[in-house]
Amino acid sequence: MKETIYTIPINEAFEAQCGCPLCTLRRKLEQDSVEYIMGAAMMEPDVRIETNRRGFCGKHYAQMLGMKGRLSLALTLESRLGEIRNYIEKEAVRGFGKKLDAARAAELIRGTANGCFVCERIAGYEEHYYKNILHMWKNIPEFRALFEQQPYFCLEHTAGLLAHAPEVLGKRGFEEFDRILIEIVDRYLKTLNEDVSAFCQSFDYRSAGKPLGEAQKIAPERAIEFLSGYKEPEKNA
Secondary structure, three states: OOOOOOOHHHHHHHHHOOOOOHHHHHHHHHHHHHHHHHHHHHHHHHHHHHHHHOOOOOHHHHHHHHOOHHHHHHHHHHHHHHHHHHHHHHHHHHHOOOOOHHHHHHHHHHHHOOOHHHHHHHHHHHHHHHHHHHHHHOHHHHHHHHOOOOOOOHHHHHHHHHHHHHHHHHHHHHHHHHHHHHHHHHHHHHHHHHHHHHHHHHHHHHHHHOOHHHHHOHHHHHHHHHHHHOOOOOOOO
16 A cells, blocks of 8 residues: 555554544644644744643643643743733723623633644644545555454544545445445444443342453443543553
8 A cells, every 4th residue: 555644644543453543543643742832842933822822621731741841831831821811901801990791701711711722733633634534445445445444433533534525535435435434333333332231230230250351341441432532541550
């Protein structure tokens, strides 16, 4: 399979066959983005302007807290807090002493709290991943075979692929892609549902002594990963 700079990370994620390949791509993007923010981005004024304006969500702040380089994080927080302070003083505080549009002030302040540079960066990359995956499925037989070997696709990324498929594949191609993708998801969903049921039944006294398989023991974690894309970070040995 001929590879380019655009297809290499996709092929690597699909060849791993360790869950939803788009979740694998997202986790790599998250890690790279957080490391970038805590490192090279500190020296790039354009990026600092964007991080000051958008901030980060709780999940990505937590990832940064867990990394080395607390000074880098503190400097990022210092400039972000300054940005918010200037914004609030300009847009909200000046309203006191006269009729204040509380709803407007709430909307503005909520807007400063809901952005995330990393989430938006990932969303931009994922748009390209969706379209590249569909182009590869359309034009590369080896990739189509690899696609059909995937254990599953999570709900979010299933929806993303389906949403982009008509534009890339056309009506006939979309119908075939839709069928194959939904078969993969439905097959996994059936097995997952059965494994979660077995996990629940293991707490019934009538199932005492009945061993659970390894996949059934972690069925709740697997279900959460399928439903939300969240995978608990592996603990360091």
